Structures are given as structure tokens and as C-alpha cells.
Amino acid sequence: MASLGKTDSASDSALGYSTLESGVGNVILTSADALLGWSRGQSLWAFPMGTACCAMELIAASFSKFDFDRLGVFPRQGPRHTDVMIVAGTITEKMKPVVIRLYEQMAEPKWVIAMGNCAISGGIFYYDTYSVVRGVDQFLPVDVYIAGCPPRPESLQDGIVQLRNLVRAESVSPGVRYRRRTEIPLRTAPAPTTPAPAEPASAAPASAPSKDPA
Amino acid sequence: MPDQEFNQELVVNVGPQHPSTHGVGRILLNLDGDIVRKAELIIGHLHRGIEKMAENRTYLQVVPLTDRLDYVGSMYANWAYCRAVEKAAAIDVPERAEYLRVIVCEMQRIASHMMSVGSSGADSGAFTVFVYAFDLRERIVELFEQLCGARLTYSYVRPGGVAFDAPDGWADAVLAEMRKLPTGLEELDKLLFGNVIARGRLKGVGIMSTEQAIAWGATGPVARGSGVALDIRRQDAYSVYPRIGFDVVVGDNGDAYDRARCRLLECFESVRIIEQAITQMPEGPILTDGIPRLIAPPKGDAYARIESARGTLGVYTVSDGGAKPYRVHFRSPAFCNVSLISRLAPSHVLSDLGVILGSLDPVFGEVDR
Numbered sequence: 173m174a175s176l177g178k179t180d181s182a183s184d185s186a187l188g189y190s191t192l193e194s195g196v197g198n199v200i201l202t203s204a205d206a207l208l209g210w211s212r213g214q215s216l217w218a219f220p221m222g223t224a225c226c227a228m229e230l231i232a233a234s235f236s237k238f239d240f241d242r243l244g245v246f247p248r249q250g251p252r253h254t255d256v257m258i259v260a261g262t263i264t265e266k267m268k269p270v271v272i273r274l275y276e277q278m279a280e281p282k283w284v285i286a287m288g289n290c291a292i293s294g295g296i297f298y299y300d301t302y303s304v305v306r307g308v309d310q311f312l313p314v315d316v317y318i319a320g321c322p323p324r325p326e327s328l329q330d331g332i333v334q335l336r337n338l339v340r341a342e343s344v345s346p347g348v349r350y351r352r353r354t355e356i357p358l359r360t361a362p363a364p365t366t367p368a369p370a371e372p373a374s375a376a377p378a379s380a381p382s383k384d385p386a
Numbered sequence: 387m388p389d390q391e392f393n394q395e396l397v398v399n400v401g402p403q404h405p406s407t408h409g410v411g412r413i414l415l416n417l418d419g420d421i422v423r424k425a426e427l428i429i430g431h432l433h434r435g436i437e438k439m440a441e442n443r444t445y446l447q448v449v450p451l452t453d454r455l456d457y458v459g460s461m462y463a464n465w466a467y468c469r470a471v472e473k474a475a476a477i478d479v480p481e482r483a484e485y486l487r488v489i490v491c492e493m494q495r496i497a498s499h500m501m502s503v504g505s506s507g508a509d510s511g512a513f514t515v516f517v518y519a520f521d522l523r524e525r526i527v528e529l530f531e532q533l534c535g536a537r538l539t540y541s542y543v544r545p546g547g548v549a550f551d552a553p554d555g556w557a558d559a560v561l562a563e564m565r566k567l568p569t570g571l572e573e574l575d576k577l578l579f580g581n582v583i584a585r586g587r588l589k590g591v592g593i594m595s596t597e598q599a600i601a602w603g604a605t606g607p608v609a610r611g612s613g614v615a616l617d618i619r620r621q622d623a624y625s626v627y628p629r630i631g632f633d634v635v636v637g638d639n640g641d642a643y644d645r646a647r648c649r650l651l652e653c654f655e656s657v658r659i660i661e662q663a664i665t666q667m668p669e670g671p672i673l674t675d676g677i678p679r680l681i682a683p684p685k686g687d688a689y690a691r692i693e694s695a696r697g698t699l700g701v702y703t704v705s706d707g708g709a710k711p712y713r714v715h716f717r718s719p720a721f722c723n724v725s726l727i728s729r730l731a732p733s734h735v736l737s738d739l740g741v742i743l744g745s746l747d748p749v750f751g752e753v754d755r
Contacts, residue, residue: 221403223410223432224751225457228501228538232527235520249405267410267431270402296450300442301435322538 209340219254224261233325406740409750462694469690474683483547498695510587547673588643592742606697612640642745724748
């Protein structure tokens with residue numbers, strides 16, 4: 173119960189729901205969820221973080237034959253315009269800071285799709301190489317994984333449909349049905365000096381609010 | 387006093403995630419107003435260590451790695467690598483396999499050039515061209531899918547032949563497609579190169595003279611656009627190319643327009659080559675018998691080169707007699723061509739940078755390896 177108070181979603185405090193003790197059976201909230209989920213899921217604008225081979229299938233998915241537009245997905249090159257980052261291709265150690273920076277530039281709420289084996293785990297470049305990051309989920313919270321080397325455009329579109337279901341299942345009420353893994357540290361920060369909000373949350377809320385006013 | 391501050395050059399970073407850098411290219415620009423004074427290319431954002439990985443793979447296991455080099459045209463790296471291995475290990479290739487290799491590589495050339503011509507259009511503000519070009523590319527990719535089951539990473543060419551024989555009716559399907567293709571290509575020609583705006587954006591931009599193209603080591607359409615008739619298919623005619631008639635397309639002015647148009651006109655030649663190759667293709671085996679799983683070439687080295695869609699693609703392998711290569715090196719045309727950006731971009735305005743870079747047709751998988 174107490175853990176409901178500290179959420180990671182910016183929309184909670186903005187809508188004034190952060191003080192709600194329970195999200196169960198709240199008629200107003202379910203209607204808001206349905207509306208927000210529907211509108212967000214209808215047009216997921218994509219940020220094509222295409223680095224390697226998968227970018228070709230990403231382009232193919234956007235064009236005439238496969239037509240991403242019918243799913244409401246519209247690739248935009250500016251991270252600030254977009255809702256979902258599609259990481260398509262190998263991420264190297266040199267590219268990693270760029271991806272993190274672009275992810276941080278995206279506006280909330282935001283989602284990440286790991287497209288292709290390289291983005292999932294390093295794929296063919298898992299062994300014997302010194303420069304490849306073994307999976308984009310080591311530094312970004314990934315929502316949907318799409319396997320394949322490269323995945324077909326249909327797979328990518330199926331991934332978008334999966335993501336749409338996740339987006340619609342999301343609630344402004346904190347952590348009720350689908351909660352994203354946002355606890356992965358975005359920067360390689362030093363060990364936290366202040367108690368970071370953690371999942372177990374039985375001892376933390378007692379100490380955190382008492383420290384902040386002081 | 388304020389004048390001095392005013393005259394300072396502004397350093398602007400473009401990329402590595404930028405729509406006009408065609409992947410993960412990154413360019414540091416020194417700008418004087420809108421004029422580029424200096425352009426420094428920073429590569430390595432897609433460096434995956436493929437050459438080092440190859441040293442820990444058997445000769446056959448390297449083939450899938452070569453797919454990921456030039457991912458717009460995977461067949462070329464397959465073929466160049468296999469030719470080097472065949473040279474090192476003295477493996478013969480059946481005639482039917484050579485014809486199949488020529489057919490798939492010329493189809494790949496069309497597919498790759500469609501990507502490049504389309505992005506030339508997108509760079510110069512004609513996005514419709516990209517959509518039309520990608521439609522043509524998609525038709526070729528579907529034929530590849532029928533042949534080997536993959537849309538992008540084929541691993542089709544293997545040491546000693548090819549992986550699969552053409553399925554029933556595939557050759558007819560290719561021929562039928564090749565009869566339809568010139569109509570689409572002509573439409574694309576009118577759409578992009580007949581467009582006043584695209585001509586204005588492409589003509590006279592990034593001019594490279596014939597002497598410069600030779601001195602700076604340009605190959606492929608980048609060199610041919612400048613009037614250098616350099617084509618490995620003609621100069622060092624490999625495989626069955628000596629039996630096939632085709633013309634080498636050469637440009638006059640060496641600007642972005644000529645480079646892009648060269649690519650488009652080469653597609654017509656590729657159609658000619660494919661039609662001849664399918665007519666000449668004999669029946670027979672597609673893979674030489676008795677090639678061991680662990681190919682162990684004798685001690686020594688081998689270099690083989692082919693004409694890829696981007697230029698001269700060379701592969702150098704060194705063998706120490708074992709089952710794994712001691713060293714594999716790729717002479718990547720995209721790397722040599724894209725390095726010219728620092729010579730071509732200065733004194734152009736910033737908005738021409740994307741056009742010049744697009745006309746060099748870099749694929750950063752191959753640049754960074």
C-alpha cells in the first residue's frame with residue numbers, strides 16, 4: 173500500500189493521482205486509463221535508431237509494401253517528437269553513449285523496442301568481439317524484443333502490435349497492471365548515496381520522507 | 387575587436403544518428419556562416435571487429451560474418467571472401483555456380499543502387515523517389531527470398547559454389563522481372579533526374595575531376611562518375627564476365643548528379659547481364675564435391691577482388707595451414723569512398739553536405755567493419 177505513493181511515472185503527479193491509496197475499482201481512473209491507453213497506442217511515432225542491417229528492414233517496413241503508417245507508426249528523425257525508440261542494429265561501445273543521450277531526449281512516456289538479435293543480446297557478435305554491447309537492455313529499459321537476424325518487416329509490425337497492447341494495459345494508477353522496468357541506471361553513475369527508490373519498499377518509505385524535509 | 391569574434395569558425399557536429407548520414411557516420415564541421423570550411427569524418431561507431439572475429443572462426447563460419455559487412459549488398463562480400471578462399475585452397479567452382487553468382491550479384495547491384503539512388507532523392511528533397519526505388523528493391527529482395535530464404539543476410543555464396551540451386555521456375559521469374567524492370571527504372575530516371583529541383587540540388591555539387599578520382603583512390607560509381615572507366619568486371623574479368631557483353635557507364639562532370647545517374651544507368655546494364663547469364667547458364671552441379679567442412683588452405687596468402695555496387699571489394703586472407711584464417715582483411719570500397727567527404731565537402735554550403743555524402747554511397751557496416 174505504501175509503495176503506491178512513489179511512482180516513476182511523471183503523469184501521476186501531473187494528474188494529481190499520486191496520493192491515491194488504491195487503484196482498484198476506481199471508475200474515474202479506469203476511464204482515464206482507457207482513454208489515455210487508446211490514444212497513446214493509436215499513434216506510436218517511432219524514432220528509428222537504425223545502426224546496421226536491421227535498419228534496412230526498418231526502412232522496408234516503413235515503405236509501400238509493408239506500410240507502417242496503417243499502424244499509426246510514423247518514423248521521425250527527431251527524438252523529441254517520438255514515443256518509441258526502435259533500436260535496430262548492433263550497438264557498439266562507441267555508440268552506446270549516443271543511444272543513451274537520444275533516449276534521454278525523448279519525452280515521456282516512452283518505450284523501447286529491441287529489434288534483431290544484435291539489439292537483444294549481441295547476436296552473431298556475442299562471441300569473440302571486443303567492441304559490441306551484448307544487448308541494448310544492458311542500458312535501456314526494453315519493452316518488446318523482436319528476434320531475427322534481421323527480423324522480417326512483418327515481425328517488426330507484430331512487435332508494434334504487441335507494444336500497443338502493453339501501452340493500452342498501462343495505467344496512470346501506479347504499477348497496477350503493467351509496469352515498465354525503469355530501475356536500470358541510465359548512466360554509469362557512482363553508487364547511490366541517497367536511498368534510491370527500490371521495489372521492495374517496506375523500509376525505504378519510512379526513511380526517505382523523513383530525510384527529505386530535513 | 388568584435389570582428390574577430392564574428393569571424394570565428396563554428397564547429398558543428400553532424401551525426402552519428404542523423405538522417406542524412408546513412409547510418410552511423412559522424413562528421414565534425416567547421417562552418418564559416420553557412421559554408422563548410424573543414425569536414426572531418428569520424429568513423430568506428432559500428433566497429434564490430436569482424437576481421438578479428440574471423441580469426442576465431444573456421445573458413446566456412448566466416449561467410450555469415452561477411453553478410454553483415456555491406457548489409458545493403460550482402461552477396462558481394464560473400465563472393466569476394468569465397469573467391470579468396472577458393473584461391474588460397476585451390477578449389478574449383480562449377481560453371482553453373484559461377485553463373486548463379488553472377489546473376490545474384492547483378493540483382494544485388496540493382497537492389498543496392500536502388501537504395502542509393504533513392505536516398506539521393508531523399509537527400510535532395512525528392513522523397514517520392516525513395517519510395518519508388520524501394521519498391522523496385524523489394525521486388526529483387528523477394529526473388530532472393532525465393533532463392534535462399536533470406537531477405538537481407540543471404541550467406542548464399544559458399545567456398546566451392548553456392549548454397550542452393552535455383553528452385554523450379556526461379557530463372558523464369560527472374561527473367562520476367564527483368565523484362566518489367568527497365569520500365570520502372572526509366573520512370574525513376576524521369577522522376578529524379580528529370581526533376582528541376584533535384585537537378586538543381588545535385589548538379590555541380592561535390593565535383594571531383596578524373597585526376598582527383600584516380601589520385602584519391604575512388605572506385606566504383608564514384609570513380610566512374612568522374613570519367614574513370616574503372617570496372618573490375620572489365621579490367622580483371624573474373625568468373626564468367628568475359629562471356630557476357632555489357633557497357634561500363636561513365637559520367638562527364640564528376641558531380642553528385644553524375645555519380646547518382648551512373649548508378650541508375652548501371653542497373654540497365656545489370657539487367658542485360660542477368661538476361662544473358664540466364665540464357666547461357668548450363669545444367670550441372672552447384673557445389674564442388676569433396677570440399678571438407680574444415681577447409682585448411684596451405685600456408686600462404688590470397689587476394690581476390692570483385693566489383694561490388696560500391697567499387698572494388700578486395701579480400702585478403704593469410705593462412706598458416708590451420709583450419710582458421712590467420713588474418714582476413716577487407717579492402718572496403720565504402721571506406722575508401724567515404725573518406726573523400728573531407729575533400730569534397732569544403733567550400734559547399736551545409737545543406738549540400740548530405741547530398742555529397744549520399745552520392746558517395748557509404749554503408750557503415752563496411753566502413754567500420
